Amino acid sequence: MPLDKVTQVAQTKPWHGSIPVYGQYTFGIAGERFFRDIKDKGRIMGAKCAECNLVYVPPRIYCERCFGELAKWLEIPNRGVVHTFTVAHADLDGNRLEEPIVVALVKFDGVYGGLVHRLGEVEPDKVTIGMAVEMMLKPKAKRTGSILDIDYFKPIRA
Amino acid sequence: MQRRVAVIGIGYTPFRPISPDLSFKEMMFEAAQKAYEDAGVCPRHDIDAFVTCEEDFTHGRSIFNIHTPDNIGAVLKRIHTLPAESLYGLADAYMLINTGLVDVMAVESHSKASNMLTPNYLIAHAMDPVYNKPLSYNPYFIAGMEMNRYMHERGVTKEQCALVSVKNKANALLNPEAAYGDRISVDDVLNSEMMFWPLSRLDMSSPADGGIVLVLACEEKARILCDKPIWVRGVGWCSDAPSLETREWGEAVYARLAGEMAYRLAGIEHPRKEVDFAEVDDSFSYKELQHLEALKLCRSGQAGFMVEEGATKREGEFPVNVSGGSLGVGRLDEATGLQKVLEVVLQLRGEAGKRQLPNIKVGLAQSWRGLPANSGAVAILSNE
């Protein structure tokens, strides 16, 4: 069946649609505990699988390796190393950022997992994989119980 | 009962940055009509089951997959829809035919990426809503971080990654269906806009629209209906941990395990010797190198040298992404995997036109689901 092919793009008509999508996402047992500790005590908590000898950060109540249930909590040091990083030059809309953001996955000694966050107090071209960094929290009064209670990670000066 | 499974029909629309003339339903109709013509089947009488593979929202609609039966001839017939990468749909068809439940089956996937006006927000909304999304970063930061770690672990250079973009865009010049063919240099890639260091603009594929339909059949039907059946010798799939924090950042483990499954089913022990060419995911330049290593199509840490030596060029000893890949064809959302299969089938049939490879028997197609996923599938096809 021959289709009538369009030759004038300007004459084509798309329908424009949008929907308001609002939802909520339950923090859950592990998330509640993690963010309450960040907010109130300024510390990172992990959950341990004794079977696999893995400490999960972010914590969770199940082990992705053995499917065991995790109930043992422990405090994680707030210093870690940059496992990998990027220098982001574009924002969510695709516009150029005036100041590029260094985004990193920070891993902690003896921990399976880590935290994704930005690095601060460092020039992007000075960042390296393996660089030691420490967590910088917002002042306690400004914390709300979210990942943004962590302001950034900054390099530890030798 | 274990039955051989063959691709007996292919249909596709051209792959273009925009498609203002066809709605996604018309695009599906066009691809399906061509595939059924190619296979010599009527969908209303000859096809037992259908599967369509697309992610929701990606064409600006919600629960859109209720709208897929009518335009491919599947109303009142068995159809299931996968919100997944389309190579998984091929695997579904393989299983249903292999086990004897179905004789002839159609697999559909398409991209109408140009209809989604805010794709970054869609990807960002798919990240962990508690630990990752509140950071409000452009989600392509994940690719920048992965490229950095991969290069660090395997000693791959930015120049070697750039060579992948140069090669694939040049390959696409010989593919009339490809949207992003171009003759560029390594310097063009290195000097292109820095996006998510070390990822530059020309390390990234751009989206394209297009539809693909394949018809598959059991051996008995394939022999009757088709002169050149292309046999699906093996399929495999795998998901790594989805969280950014615990996933593997250097090696593409999902591709290694999917490949191992497909090789096992196909009876392949030495992939590099027994496979003649491959279409692997190259959504980003480094992904091609990372996937070649994971699929054991080169020795660990050797993918960079392989592209440097020209071994993966069209005229090289192991051609990779002769179609132009996603860098040259355009990234087709969830249809990307079927585009890889389509090229392997065209090559094995000897219908690849100016880019036809000589003396080939076995081809591999591999897909990655795209950001922020960490999963993918593999299919191995043969013309004998």
Ligand SMILES: [Zn+2]
């Ligand atoms: Zn465990």
